[in-house]
Amino acid sequence: MSSGDFARTKIKPPRTRAAQLARECLAGPLAADLAGMPVTPLCAPAGFGKSVLLTHQWARLPAGTALAWIAADADDDLPRFAACLAAALDPHDLPWRVSPEALVAELGSRPGAERNFVAELPNALAGTPVQRGLIAIGDTRVFSVIESLVERLPPAWGLVLLARQDPPLPLARPRWPGRMAPGQPALHRR
Numbered sequence: 001m002s003s004g005d006f007a008r009t010k011i012k013p014p015r016t017r018a019a020q021l022a023r024e025c026l027a028g029p030l031a032a033d034l035a036g037m038p039v040t041p042l043c044a045p046a047g048f049g050k051s052v053l054l055t056h057q058w059a060r061l062p063a064g065t066a067l068a069w070i071a072a073d074a075d076d077d078l079p080r081f082a083a084c085l086a087a088a089l090d091p092h093d094l095p096w097r098v099s100p101e102a103l104v105a106e107l108g109s110r111p112g113a114e115r116n117f118v119a120e121l122p123n124a125l126a127g128t129p130v131q132r133g134l135i136a137i138g139d140t141r142v143f144s145v146i147e148s149l150v151e152r153l154p155p156a157w158g159l160v161l162l163a164r165q166d167p168p169l170p171l172a173r174p175r176w177p178g179r180m181a182p183g184q185p186a187l188h189r190r
Contacts, residue, residue: 005080005083006080006083006084006087008087009071010070010071010072010073010084011068011069011070011071011084011087011088012069013051013054013055013058013067013069013136014051014052014055015055016052016055016056016059026053027053027056027057027060030042030053030054030057031057031060034057034061034134034158034160035132036158037158038150038153038155038157038158038159039150039153039158039159039160039161040158040159040160040161041160041161041163041166041167042054042160042161042162042163043161043162043163043164043165043166043167044164045164045165046164050138050162051138051162054136054160054162058134061132061134062131062132064130064131065130065131065132065133065134066092066128066130066132066133066134066157067133067134067136068085068088068089068092068133068134068135068136069088069135069136069138070084070085070088070135070136070137070138070140071138071139072084072137072138072139072140072141072142074139074141076140076141076142077108077142078107078108078114078142078145079104079107079108081140081142081145082100082103082104082107082117082145083104085121085135086100086101086103086104088135089124089125089135092128092130092133093128094124094125094127094128095124095127095128096120096124097120097123097124098116098120100124103116103117103120104117114144114145117145118145118148118149118152119152121149121152122149122152122153122154125153125154125156125157126154126156128156130156130157131156132156132157132158133156133157133158134157134158134159134160135157135158135159135160136159136160136162137159137160137161137162138162138163139162139163139164140161143167143168146159146161146167
């Protein structure tokens with residue numbers, strides 16, 4: 001699957017607008033989580049400002065922070081998600097041992113391809129010289145890949161999971177101590 005198989009807006013964060021309300025009571029805890037937690041869930045119903053809050057925080061991150069954004073759709077399958085993820089990470093020149101295009105192409109067509117993708121992605125992330133990298137994933141349906149990635153995520157990288165409801169991940173799993181940020185305070189409409 002090539003990057004031409006999806007709209008490029010799927011890997012671009014929304015633009016911040018000056019007229020949008022800054023939520024300073026949520027900004028501090030979120031900034032702390034983004035700075036060091038491997039996984040930060042940001043859950044609230046549609047229209048409550050998850051993307052706005054995150055894009056405001058991204059603008060405040062230290063220069064050189066590697067950022068990747070993926071807006072998932074309900075009909076996204078694993079190959080489409082993987083293609084979006086590889087394209088979103090492309091500007092950071094990850095040292096893939098196997099080309100991401102080859103990994104994506106074998107997804108869904110070969111047994112064990114998901115395991116190969118989940119094994120290669122953390123290696124490529126770990127080989128990228130960044131102080132901090134964040135991957136924001138919005139409302140994805142490929143939780144098995146995210147669960148596997150959380151377990152293998154290099155220390156410099158973090159995931160931000162934007163969802164309308166708590167993702168079906170084993171957030172309290174004993175082998176994940178210290179990996180998940182505490183739930184963010186509820187987002188409220190203003």
